Amino acid sequence: MNKNEKKALISFLSIYVGSVIILLGLLLYFYYKNELKSVAEHCNMQMSNAANEIKAHILNSYMNKKELTPIKLKQKDIQYALFDKNKNLIFSNMYKKQELTLKKDLYETQEYTYYVTNLDEKNIPIAYIAVQTCTGVQDKDRLKLIMGLILIFSALFVGFVAYLLAKLLLKPVREKVESMDKFIKDSAHELNTPVSVLMTSVSMLKKGKNPEKMMKYIVSSSKQISQLYNDIHFSTFEKDDFSMEEEFCLSQLVSHSVEYFNDISITKNITINAQVEPCKIRVDKNKMQRVVNNLLSNAIKYSHNNSKIIVTLKDAVLTVQDFGIGISKKEQEEIFKRYKRGVKNSEGGFGIGLDIVKRIAKEYELNLSLKSIENKGSTFKIDFKNVLVKMN
Numbered sequence: 001m002n003k004n005e006k007k008a009l010i011s012f013l014s015i016y017v018g019s020v021i022i023l024l025g026l027l028l029y030f031y032y033k034n035e036l037k038s039v040a041e042h043c044n045m046q047m048s049n050a051a052n053e054i055k056a057h058i059l060n061s062y063m064n065k066k067e068l069t070p071i072k073l074k075q076k077d078i079q080y081a082l083f084d085k086n087k088n089l090i091f092s093n094m095y096k097k098q099e100l101t102l103k104k105d106l107y108e109t110q111e112y113t114y115y116v117t118n119l120d121e122k123n124i125p126i127a128y129i130a131v132q133t134c135t136g137v138q139d140k141d142r143l144k145l146i147m148g149l150i151l152i153f154s155a156l157f158v159g160f161v162a163y164l165l166a167k168l169l170l171k172p173v174r175e176k177v178e179s180m181d182k183f184i185k186d187s188a189h190e191l192n193t194p195v196s197v198l199m200t201s202v203s204m205l206k207k208g209k210n211p212e213k214m215m216k217y218i219v220s221s222s223k224q225i226s227q228l229y230n231d232i233h234f235s236t237f238e239k240d241d242f243s244m245e246e247e248f249c250l251s252q253l254v255s256h257s258v259e260y261f262n263d264i265s266i267t268k269n270i271t272i273n274a275q276v277e278p279c280k281i282r283v284d285k286n287k288m289q290r291v292v293n294n295l296l297s298n299a300i301k302y303s304h305n306n307s308k309i310i311v312t313l314k315d316a317v318l319t320v321q322d323f324g325i326g327i328s329k330k331e332q333e334e335i336f337k338r339y340k341r342g343v344k345n346s347e348g349g350f351g352i353g354l355d356i357v358k359r360i361a362k363e364y365e366l367n368l369s370l371k372s373i374e375n376k377g378s379t380f381k382i383d384f385k386n387v388l389v390k391m392n
Contacts, residue, residue: 009166016162021155032147039143043136044106047115050078051131055119058082062124077135083128090125094132102128111137198222219263227264227297230290247389248285251276254292254313261296268305272296276313280389287360294353295320295380302327302378316384323377332370357382 050073057071070091073080081092087102094100099109105116113136117129198221205214258274265272281288295318299309303324310321327335336358357380361368365386372378 009163009170012166013159013162016165017155017159020158020162021151024154024158025151028147028151032143035143036140039136039139043113043133043139044115046075046135047078047113047131047133048117050075050080050133051115051117051129054080054082054129054131055117058119058124058126058129059121062121075133077133079132081130081132082126083130084125085127087128094130100130100132102130108137113137195221195225198225216263216266220266223260223264227293230293244286245282245284247280247282250279250281250288250318250384251313253285253289254311254318257289257292257296258311261293261300264297265300265309268300268303268307270300270303270305271308272311273308274311276311277315279313279316279384281316281384281387282389283364283387287363291357291360291382292318294357295382298353298380299324299378316388318382318384319379321377321379326374326376327370327372327378328374332372335370336368 053073054071058068060066061068070093079092079094081094081097081100082090083102084090089097096109096112099112100114101107102116104114107114112132112134115131117131119126119129198218201214201217201221205211205218254276255274258272262272296309296311299320299322303309303322307323309323310319312319312321336354358368360366361382367381367383367386369381370378371381
C-alpha cells in the first residue's frame with residue numbers, strides 16, 4: 001500500500017468511524033440519561049420503602065408500649081439513623097455519619113445516597129428518620145462503566161468493519177491503478193521498439209546505406225506505431241465512437257489488412273499466407289477492421305522469427321493461425337481480458353488487442369473461439385454468419 005492509499009484509508013476511517021462514534025455516542029448519551037433517571041427512581045423508591053418500614057416499626061413499638069429495638073430491613077444494603085426534635089442522634093448504623101445532614105430531603109455524595117423524612121408524632125421523641133444506601137451510586141457507576149465499555153467495543157467493532165469495507169472498496173481501485181501503471185510501463189516498452197527502429201532506419205537512410213531495406217523498416221515501424229495508437233484510441237474512446245453499420249466485402253478488408261501487416265511482419269521475417277473467399281457482411285467497418293488487425297497483430301507478436309501465419313476466410317469463418325509460442329490453458333481463460341498478456345510473450349503488448357476483439361464479437365454476437373497448444377501455436381476463429389449478407 002503506497003502513501004496515497006494509506007492517506008485515503010486513514011481519511012476514510014477517520015470520517016467513517018468518527019461520524020459513527022458521534023452518532024453512537026449521542027444515542028448512548030440519551031440512553032444513559034434515561035437509565036440514570038430509572039436508577040435514581042428505583043433507589044429513591046427503595047429508600048422511601050425502607051423509611052416507611054422504619055416508621056411503621058417505631059409506631060408499632062410505641063403503640064404496643066414495647067421497647068424500641070433496631071429493625072432488620074428487607075434491603076440489607078440500607079442503613080438508617082434516628083434523631084429527636086433537636087436533631088440529636090438517638091440511633092445509627094450508618095457509615096460516614098459526618099456526611100449526613102438533615103437540611104436536605106434527598107442528596108447524594110461520592111459513595112452514598114441519603115433520604116431524610118419527618119415523623120410528626122407528639123408522643124414519640126423520634127422526629128427524623130435518615131436512610132443511607134450505596135446502591136444508587138454503585139448502580140450509576142456500573143451504568144457509566146457499561147456505557148463506556150459499549151462505546152469502546154463499538155468503536156473497535158466499527159473501526160474493524162470500516163477497515164474491511166475500506167480495503168474492499170479500495171481493492172478494485174488499487175487493481176485499476178496497478179493495471180494502468182502496468183499499462184503505462186508496457187506502453188513505453190511497446191513503443192520503444194518501433195521508435196528505435198524508425199530512428200535507426202532514418203539515420204541509416206541519411207547515410208545512404210541500403211535505402212530500400214531502410215524504407216521497409218520505416219514503413220513497418222510507422223505502421224506499428226499507427227496500430228498501437230488506433231488500439232489505444234479505440235479502447236479509450238470506444239463509448240464515444242458512433243457505430244455506422246454498412247454492407248461491405250469482408251474478404252477485401254482481410255486482404256488489405258494482410259497486405260498492411262506484411263510490412264510489419266518484415267521485422268521478424270514472418271510470412272503471412274492468405275486464402276480468402278468472397279464474403280459480404282453488414283457491421284461497422286471500422287470496428288471489424290480493429291478485429292482483423294488485432295488478430296493479425298497478436299499472431300505476429302506471438303510468432304517466432306522466420307515463421308509463417310495462415311489466414312483463411314471460408315464459409316463466413318475467419319481463421320488466423322500462427323505457429324508461435326502458444327498459450328497455456330490457464331492463460332486462455334483470461335487472455336481476452338483487458339491488460340492481460342501471455343506470460344511468455346517477449347514482445348510486450350498492451351493486453352488490450354484481444355479485449356477489443358472479444359467486445360466487438362460480443363456486440364455483434366459473433367462466435368469467437370481459440371485453440372492453442374504451448375510451443376506449437378494458436379488458432380483464432382470468428383464466425384460471421386450472424387451478420388452475413390447474401391450475395392447476388
